[in-house]
Amino acid sequence: xxxxxxxxxxxxxxxxxxxxxxxxxSKTTVLVQQIKSRYLSDENAAKEVLKKCExxxxxxxxxxxxxxxxxxxxxxxxxxxDGIVANLATVSDRKxxxxxxxxxxxxxxxxxxxxxSLNSVVELGENLYATTDPVxxxxxxxxxxxxxxxxxxxxxxxxxxxxxxxxxxxxxxxxESLMDKLLDWLNGIESEASSELRKKATLDExxxxxxxYI
Numbered sequence: 001x002x003x004x005x006x007x008x009x010x011x012x013x014x015x016x017x018x019x020x021x022x023x024x025x026s027k028t029t030v031l032v033q034q035i036k037s038r039y040l041s042d043e044n045a046a047k048e049v050l051k052k053c054e055x056x057x058x059x060x061x062x063x064x065x066x067x068x069x070x071x072x073x074x075x076x077x078x079x080x081x082d083g084i085v086a087n088l089a090t091v092s093d094r095k096x097x098x099x100x101x102x103x104x105x106x107x108x109x110x111x112x113x114x115x116x117s118l119n120s121v122v123e124l125g126e127n128l129y130a131t132t133d134p135v136x137x138x139x140x141x142x143x144x145x146x147x148x149x150x151x152x153x154x155x156x157x158x159x160x161x162x163x164x165x166x167x168x169x170x171x172x173x174x175x176e177s178l179m180d181k182l183l184d185w186l187n188g189i190e191s192e193a194s195s196e197l198r199k200k201a202t203l204d205e206x207x208x209x210x211x212x213y214i
Contacts, residue, residue, distance in 0.1 A: 056131045063124040067143065070117040074150060077110050081154065084161060094172050101165045107158050114151055121147070 084100055091097055125140045132140065200206045 059124070059131070060128055063121065063128055063140070066117060066121050066124060067147070070114055070121055071147060073110065073114055073117070074147070074154065077107055077114070078150075078154060080107060081157060081161075085157075088161065088164070092168075094169065094176075097165060097169055097172070101162070101169065104158055104162050104165060108155075108162070111151065111155055111158065118144075118148060118151060 080103060084103060087096075088100060091100065122144055125144050128140060129137050198209070200209055
């Protein structure tokens with residue numbers, strides 16, 4: 001570590017300069033200059049290495065932050081999905097089903113965001129391969145693949161629930177439409193049944209009127 005020995009080198013350099021001034025030895029002067037030159041060269045090389053290390057750390061930290069963010073968002077969405085699955089089997093009310101449908105729509109939108117985040121995670125992970133050893137590359141690849149599979153399974157489940165919800169709501173709408181027609185028909189029958197019979201002039205007219213109530 002050059003930083004730890006910087007003070008020692010400065011002290012040695014000062015002593016060497018004093019020695020040169022006192023004795024005027026040219027060999028000592030050349031040797032001190034060579035040592036100074038090598039130290040400065042090593043110092044510059046160390047700074048360059050430090051910059052590369054800092055860049056590698058920052059790149060890996062950025063990948064880790066993006067990966068953690070995507071994982072946390074997935075966990076949040078998965079919790080909501082688990083709640084939907086638990087409730088869906090017992091829910092039959094239209095309003096409740098519509099509320100679940102809104103939740104499903106929101107999950108699909110959040111899935112889009114997670115997919116974009118995952119694409120960023122994949123790209124950042126691939127950029128790390130050049131500065132990561134084989135073990136680290138395997139870990140990055142496995143973590144990314146695992147998250148990708150989870151998002152695909154999540155999407156399939158949400159789409160399946162969306163399809164089932166649409167089917168249930170369609171059936172409810174069909175039943176409600178039929179009930180409305182039956183109620184209109186019953187209201188008409190009740191209205192006619194409760195009204196006073198209209199008097200008819202002939203047997204045929206009276207027979208026709210009778211047929212209306214059969």
